[in-house]
Amino acid sequence: MTDLSTDVRVRYPAFTLEVAHVFPGHGITALFGPSGCGKSTLLRVIAGFERGAKGRIAYGDEVWLGERAYLPPYRRGVGYVFQDARLFPHLTARGNLDYAHRRAADVAARYSFDDVVDVLDLAPLFERRVNQLSGGEKQRVAIGRTLLARPRLLLMDEPLAALDTRRKGEIMPYIGRLPNAFGLPVIYVTHALEEVTQLCDRIVALAEGRIAATGGVAETLERLDLSSVQGRFEAGVMLTGRIAAQDMALHLSRVDIGSARLEVPQIALAPGQEVRLRVRARDVSLALTRPEGLSIRNALDARVLSIEPEAATAFAEVLLDVGGQHLRARVTRAAVADLGLGEGQPVVALIKAVSFDRQALPRDNRAEA
Known part of the structure; x- marks a missing residue:
């Protein structure tokens, strides 16, 4: 298990993100907070997509960002799941999975193609085109494709945001299995407390670009001083x-x-x-x-x-x-x-x-x- 250490800053004209935190190399950590608090920006910094970021990011002893260091995204070994599935529309579900599997053929594999298919129950979807998949099925295929790229760390940016409550309920158990099934830590961006409750082991709560609280799910949610972060209606x-x-x-x-x-x-x-x-x-x-x-x-x-x-x-x-x-x-x-x-x-x-x-x-x- 390898921890991810971050001490980063990103400045925009109307917003500044400043976060120092060590993400443990196991389980699912929620990046939680209201819209505009910096959750997705921090995820992009970790992935290497924000070239204006300053500070330090280290994955164990490997420095991804430092005073004289910048490791590009493709060398960080990070898997990124977006809000939209971003599947190749001209391929079947199987074709999308095969594409990632072939590209990662030289990467040391801790799990097989069949392992991913089994955990995410993808076999029944193999022959369908993307336009024949439901929103939840598309996201399962997208997660499978990301896993088959053999990442060391999985970043998920509100992957259920486009789904209704029923579809979210169907896909959450699959996401919850990922760390144990693949030995893969997950950083999970969301502003939905149901997702935090059902999926996550710990929370990093952000407010206005800074950390408002960190800790286990139960003890963090019960804090009375975090009602504004949770939203008083949903607290x-x-x-x-x-x-x-x-x-x-x-x-x-x-x-x-x-x-x-x-x-x-x-x-x-x-x-x-x-x-x-x-x-x-x-x-x-x-x-x-x-x-x-x-x-x-x-x-x-x-x-x-x-x-x-x-x-x-x-x-x-x-x-x-x-x-x-x-x-x-x-x-x-x-x-x-x-x-x-x-x-x-x-x-x-x-x-x-x-x-x-x-x-x-x-x-x-x-x-x-």
Whole structure:
């Protein structure tokens, strides 16, 4: 495993990117933040596409950018997946894959053509022309073509941005397998928190060209001071649990998160499998006692950890402990006052099952095939 060390600057008339960070040589790292924060620019700097970049980039002991060094993109061994698939329209899916495979014939191979086809389930697409592929199928072929170039590092620039929620849900499991299947670290640009939650091991959050936060997904998302980076409408947390039971008749899954249990729309995973769930702060309500006669399926015993009023608005963010994991609730300041909420206070967190988008929930598409 080889780390990527960056300490770079790029200056434009109206924007400056300054980032110093070490990207670990394993797993998937999210470059996350609002539009215009510098995510794609940083990815282009790493790939060598921004000749105006200054500073230092080193892949292990190999210097890609330095005071007197500049390694061109084709010598960095980087694979780049763009928002659009950029496939050759005159070739079939198989033809696109063969093209990359032949060009990389002299590159030491850690995996085979058949490995890529198997992991991405590409064989059924072989004979189709590009115009006969769906958006998700095009991106799978594009990822396969990039892998067959035998990169050492995979850069993905919002590869799901053009897909609807259902197609994103179908392709995310394939992307999630890439690091383990091919021994390949991934840097993944996105502004979609569902993608971060389901795919990534860690986050580098950017704001206005600088790093706002770094860390694991769960602990970074729960930070109340990063609401502006997440977007207050989408801010929330990631919970990790295991499928406890499947209710086939009611199309519900029951998920254990520590000592608590959640009911969510059915997830296509087997009992015992680990699952990540994103819960938005705006989808969490609070009560002082366990209510009765409600349609809300989830009532979780919780404890208030902190309360942070939001400046110049009617709202406050409440951080909660639920069985050792954390929830965020976005409520009004008036609700905080009326309920007399304070740190350490026991409460009941209420979450509607329908607040979980069924199309965005994780799935095992190999089991479905």
